[in-house]
Amino acid sequence: MKASFIFLIVAARPILALWPIPRSLQIGDSLVKLSPDFQIQHSILHPPQDLLDAISRTTERLWSDKLQRLVVDRGESDSRKLLNAPSLTGLSLSLVTTVGPVESIKEEATKEITTRIEGYSLSVPNGGVATIVANSTLGLFRGLTTFEQLWYDDSTGVTYAYQAPVTIVNDSPAYPYRGFMLDTARNFFPVVDIKRTLDAMSMVKMSQFHWHAVDSQSFPLSIPGFPELAQKGAYSSQEIYSDSDIQDIVNYAGAEIDTPGHTAIISTSHPEHIACPQATPWQTFANEPPAGQLRLASSSTTRFTANVISSIAKTLPSKMFSTGGDELNVNCYLQDAQTQADLMSSGMTLEQALDAFTQMTHGALRTIDKTPVVWEEMALEHQVALSNSTIVMVWISSRNAAAVAAKVLRLIHAPSDYFYLDCGAGEWIGGAIGNSWCDPFKTWQKAYSFDPLANLTAAEVPFVLGGQQLLWAEQSSPENLDSIVWPRAAASAEVFWTGSTLPDGSRPSSTSALPRLHDLRYRMVQRGIRAIALQPHWCALRNGACDF
Amino acid sequence: MKASFIFLIVAARPILALWPIPRSLQIGDSLVKLSPDFQIQHSILHPPQDLLDAISRTTERLWSDKLQRLVVDRGESDSRKLLNAPSLTGLSLSLVTTVGPVESIKEEATKEITTRIEGYSLSVPNGGVATIVANSTLGLFRGLTTFEQLWYDDSTGVTYAYQAPVTIVNDSPAYPYRGFMLDTARNFFPVVDIKRTLDAMSMVKMSQFHWHAVDSQSFPLSIPGFPELAQKGAYSSQEIYSDSDIQDIVNYAGAEIDTPGHTAIISTSHPEHIACPQATPWQTFANEPPAGQLRLASSSTTRFTANVISSIAKTLPSKMFSTGGDELNVNCYLQDAQTQADLMSSGMTLEQALDAFTQMTHGALRTIDKTPVVWEEMALEHQVALSNSTIVMVWISSRNAAAVAAKVLRLIHAPSDYFYLDCGAGEWIGGAIGNSWCDPFKTWQKAYSFDPLANLTAAEVPFVLGGQQLLWAEQSSPENLDSIVWPRAAASAEVFWTGSTLPDGSRPSSTSALPRLHDLRYRMVQRGIRAIALQPHWCALRNGACDF
Secondary structure (H helix, E strand, O other): OOOOOOOEOHHHOOOOOOOOOOOOOEEEEEEEEEEEEEEEEEOOOOOOHHHHHHHHHHHHHHHHOOOOOOOOOOOHHHHHHHOOOOEEEEEEEEEOOOOOOOOOHHHHHOOOHHHOOOOEEEEEOOOEEEEEEEOOHHHHHHHHHHHHOOOEEOOOOOEEEEEEEEEEEEEOOOOOEEEEEEEOOOOOOOHHHHHHHHHHHHHOOOOEEEEEEEOOOOOOEOOOOOHHHHHHHOOOOOOOEOHHHHHHHHHHEEEEEEEOOOOHHHHHOOHHHEEOOOOOOHHHOOOOOOOOEEOOOOHHHHHHHHHHHHHHHOOOOOOEEEEEOOOOOHHHHHOOHHHHHHHHHHOOOHHHHHHHHHHHHHHHHHHOOOEEEEEOHHHHOOOOOOOOOOEEEEOOOHHHHHHHHHOOOEEEEOOHHHHEOOOOOOOOOEOOOOOOOOOOOOOHHHHHOOOOOOOOOOOOHHHEEEEEEEEOOOOOOHHHHHHHHOOOOHHHHHHHHHOOOOOOOOOOOHHHHHHHHHHHHHHHHHOOOOOOOOOOHHHHOOOOOOEO | OOOOOOOEOHHHOOOOOOOOOOOOOEEEEEEEEEEEEEEEEEOOOOOOHHHHHHHHHHHHHHHHOOOOOOOOOOOHHHHHHHOOOOEEEEEEEEEOOOOOOOOOHHHHHOOOHHHOOOOEEEEEOOOEEEEEEEOOHHHHHHHHHHHHOOOEEOOOOOEEEEEEEEEEEEEOOOOOEEEEEEEOOOOOOOHHHHHHHHHHHHHOOOOEEEEEOOOOOOOOEOOOOOHHHHHHHOOOOOOOEOHHHHHHHHHHEEEEEEEOOOOHHHHHOOHHHEEOOOOOOHHHOOOOOOOOEEOOOOHHHHHHHHHHHHHHHOOOOOOEEEEEOOOOOHHHHHOOHHHHHHHHHHOOOHHHHHHHHHHHHHHHHHHOOOEEEEEOHHHHOOOOOOOOOOEEEEOOOHHHHHHHHHOOOEEEEOOHHHHEOOOOOOOOOEOOOOOOOOOOOOOHHHHHOOOOOOOOOOOOHHHEEEEEEEEOOOOOOHHHHHHHHOOOOHHHHHHHHHOOOOOOOOOOOHHHHHHHHHHHHHHHHHOOOOOOOOOOHHHHOOOOOOEO
16 A cells, blocks of 8 residues: 555544445545546346446436535645546446345345345545445445545546545445435425435435325325225326336335324215314314324224225335324214214224224235334324334334333334424414424434434344434425425434444534535535535535534 | 496405505406407507516416416316306506606616605406506506416416406505515525526515625625626636626615625735634624624725725616625724724724714715615614614614614614524534524514514604515525525515505404415416425315414
8 A cells, every 4th residue: 555545534534525424434635536438347247227227327427416525726726636646447346245146226125124235345446446345236326325425526627536545344324214204295296306305315325215195185196996096185187196106206115104094185085984074173183184084993994994005005115114193183083973883883992993993904014015114103102002013103202212112113213303304484374473383493413413222221222223304295395395305304314324433433413514414415406406505605615614 | 337246355355366465455256368369558658668578578477377276176167157258358558647758667666765656556357458557667567467466277278367357446565665685695696596586576566675795705796896806705706796697686676785794705805904804713703604894994995895885886776775784793803903003093983983984885875876774783783873864774673673763764674583584494503403593483474473663653654664584595595595585575575565454454464364375376386486385285275274
């Protein structure tokens, strides 16, 4: 190794722009430029098409990002040095072991959440050929994503990295579930917006899109065998996710059909299945308008629900499927004569009926080898027997995670007090002047400060699968999707990839993370993702100058 | 008048979508469709080109808006009735008096703020020809803007109004100043974004764009005779407003060069004029980084400042020009040897020097017939003799308006506690986790509840020129411009146009305003303005169903 290679831990050079920051990282301070002949090669027999596609995308982005360094001179002083800088001529991808046929990225990414292999090693030498080595095509894909974030353009159009050599050994996520949830029911989001969101998620190595597809207000999802649900429940015929739209979206997505609450809109096609549809005053029957819940005590409704869930779930590659279960309103059922009659005839309490309803929907999912996911009330507030394989999303408060783990159930952190991206815009209900229940705004710094293991015993730690930031869309629409989500949602992506220790051994802090998040934000903008400014541009160019 | 014309006050038909709502309004419940031969005609000899342009734009929008009614059936039930509905064949514009040559819209819109004529009368009969009558071309323009908001498309492509006849008599603004302020210095906004913003402002009859063009962080404004300010102070050579850009923007704009604070960036081209440039820790020298203020005690700096202000102001049509004057940091001057020497040699106190500095810059403005505008500190916190013509922007608190009026100075409401659009996103300074000084988020309902005359005596009322919502851009960029501003900023546009009484005699309330604001928002989206959803689409289609 040449004497000019000075290895430094990342804390001394905080502006290296990798997000999430790898769990192991060594960098130098040399410039290396991308050779005009640069190519990505691989040594994989029968490579899956989606790996080849990923290689093409990376190759294109290396030249099209055209991001300038976030320093005052935007890299102008690099230009002189670049004249004599060594060139990187290629990147070579290889798999460590290839027993049997090579699986595609999609196959790996849709395996059971705890069995996916995402790790990779990356070496970018000071000239010559870089390498990515992994145990799966998904690992190679993660490595490509890291590699893309190393490159800048100077004003003469030279593409270069400035902290070579870069050595990353066995970077793999601290938690397998690193997600983002989008609600497409309160307001509709066209497929193009969702796909752009998936691209942005992929930039920060998120592993799971949680598609809260339908809710009380609209049913935009086309479900095989139940076309009437969307035909009568979507906002318009143009605002329906078709079968092909869905397949386009769900390669990395788990979907949710929230039940038995949040289902009012089903009354437009199946009034027989909905209790208290649009009952007024809505406050008495639901947490938000319109009221309406599936008649969980009806065997006919239970069968219908299980069939709907099963019908859509079996078309989706993801192992996870959420049946919801949040914000059940008891009064709605008390006032519903049909439900009361059903309970009377079966001799069940409402809680017993909810348990039977859930056994039916979850049983239908397990029959097709899917893992049920529920919101925390199903584990903490109701008397429902959840199988040990069930995954629980903790949303009401981060403090409730420990209670879920204590029930020997796996959990996903989705706490409203850290991760709800919609909070802070004020109450949207008509006639309100005040602020909303989940105010204030959850800043990226707040999300970044989240501790996934707070209040957990060592025995409970393995139950944490990861976490996600969420966009409930009462006050969101395609117009503000990017700006309300990015770069904020990158915060949890790093929390759950990198974990509690940075590669230099220090604890994560928003102060040291800020310059990297700036870099990610500007790179997102270069790629057409409308991520917002975190600070004045003046500050983004001057690391530390705008700190307290 | 036919018996089928049922006149109703607007409160009984709250979903007529005019924003701001006219001060006088009568509507019916008849459908009238736009004739395929519909034309806008006028009886004006030598019409100014900008009126003809406005007529063309309105004509185009009537057909291109293609907004569907915000009702559950999106107007489908109107389609049958439209078959036999009468047609509007034209709109006729006329001026009441035409003594002398007809002035252009721009000439009227850039007159001294209290002398502009904006009133108009509009009649849309149930078939035949509609009329707009006004006393100025600006009045005709306001009438055209109202007329545009009456029209919807049904699913068969018929364009129609559904509350004809519409009669508006002498609708004119309660306050002449109805503004929006954009900060283009913390982050840069391309001209195309500003022009789209001006279009949106025009939709809600705002009268004034307050261009906070430069600040501590960047100087994007090309100023005749001082090209070095932008050359060295802009973020890049692509992020400068050229002379022609400026002329494109300022037809309806007053600009601001904030002085003597908020000028750090001038040190890049004129270090001799700036005290404590980028001094650290910045907290000691400025409210936000970077520190740096004009050396107000230096006669050379004072002349330089007056020359810069005069040079740009004389190229702008607006009568108003702001010299800023907010957040002056005394410590910066105490620590600046040059300023202390200047004060010593002149024998002045800092306050006396500030007064002399202000007399010079304001004198330069008055020489070229401009009205100086200042932030409230200049009237309330400093010993500066402001001429009676000076206009004061009240920003620190709405409670300070009365103190300004008590000083016999005209004021513009720009209070941070109601109208700051940037508040509520958390602290942007690095290392912060908490929320910011001006949290929480200022909802549209909060802005809409603003009382321009609160705490004022009858004698002080005439000093209120109007008000504006403001976007400080520390955490904003082109990516979220529309979504953070619209439709929220429409709230103050109605407060200051319509005043304290709706046409039915009631007081404005956000509950009754909501359906009209929904309508405006959806129409903005149709025109390419990325205004955000206020509620789930389900609620927007059902007036009142999502109220408390």
